[in-house]
Amino acid sequence: MDRYAVIGFPVSHSKSPLIHARFARQTGQELGYEAIEIAPAALAERLAQMHAEGYRGCNATLPHKLVVAKLCEQVSERAQLAGAVNTLLRTDSGWRGDNSDGEGFIADLRNLGLAVAGRRVLLLGTGGAARGILKPLLDEKPAELVLSGRNPWKPEEIAEQFKPHGRIVPRTHASLKGDLYDLVINATSVGHQGAAPRLPGQLLAPGGACYDLSYGPAHAPFAAWARSQGAALVADGLGMLVEQAAVSFELWRGVRPQTAGVVEELRRS
Template structure:
């Protein structure tokens, strides 16, 4: 039986085993998938051991998504631009690293009907999560893509790094005052502390949508802000989690799980 796993620390909370079990049932695939806890200092040796044991692929979560890049035999272009790897694919020579976060994000926007083309898009935050979604956002041809942070340096660095792929407008949160956006994407970590980034007044255009990369309790502050903004539609990032897993499953098995709504509904239960 082909073996797969998700690696990280801690890992007991991971929903990946449940997600991939549902994908396997939907697509009539026979495989095993488990959660494996690996401490950062043990990562190099454990990756070698998992390869030697015949694992066909691995999902990678915190805190290993950056460190694992240096341990891959090859790395995809989109993973290099994202600065992180969340999917490992076995090759005879070693591990090939990829990043499916951006693909999962765009898949979920499409599933929800949150258009990007021709719209003004605001991304809040400028950390690693943002790097993973910028390439597909630019490819979706927004009228304007603004990346905002508390200080200007990180957005400016992102605008320069992604310049070959398109134009990103770097801003600070305070400088957004008076602007209106059709889609606001929250990629800050503030919600994990029960907070919402400090923003200057109304930012959402009439009929605008709001999307948070987080889900669960961390989604609550942004959801409250979005409701106060009068958002037409509000979504959390659970669909992105399932979408990036579907992209990894497709890379491993050559089969596309296409009933993502059913998987998301099951997780919410």
């Protein structure tokens, strides 16, 4: 049986084994998918071992998404741009690294009927997840894409790096005061500390929507901020989680699974 795994530290919280088990059943494929905890110091050795043991692919979650890129024989262009790898594909002699976050994110926006084209979009956060969705967002042709972080130099550095792919306006959170956006996307991790990013005043235009890459309890603070802004729609990142898994599954197995039923099941649980 072909074997796959999600690797992280810790990893027991991961929903990936359940998601991929559902995808396998739905597409009639026999495969094994497990969660393997790997301490950062053991990552290089364990990845080489997993290759030797015949694993066909892996998902990488925190804290391995950045370091794993350096351990891959090849890295896709989108993973290089993101500076992070979340999907590993076996090659004869090593691993190929890819990043399915951006494609999964755009797929979920489509599921939700959230348009980016012609809209003023604000993206909060400058970590791996934000970097992974920037080019797919630019490809959707927003009227303006503002990237905001809590310090000035990271958005500036990223805007410069992404120049060949389109225009990103770099801003600090504080300097957003007085702006209005049609779509505000939270790609910070601050929800895991029970807080929302510190943002100045009204930022959401009438009828605007908010999307949070975080889900579960980490989504609550940003959801509260979004409601206080009068958001017409507030979405969490559960749909993206399942969509990015579907992209990984397709990279490995050549078939794109349906996601809606799996998202529903996760929400119920």
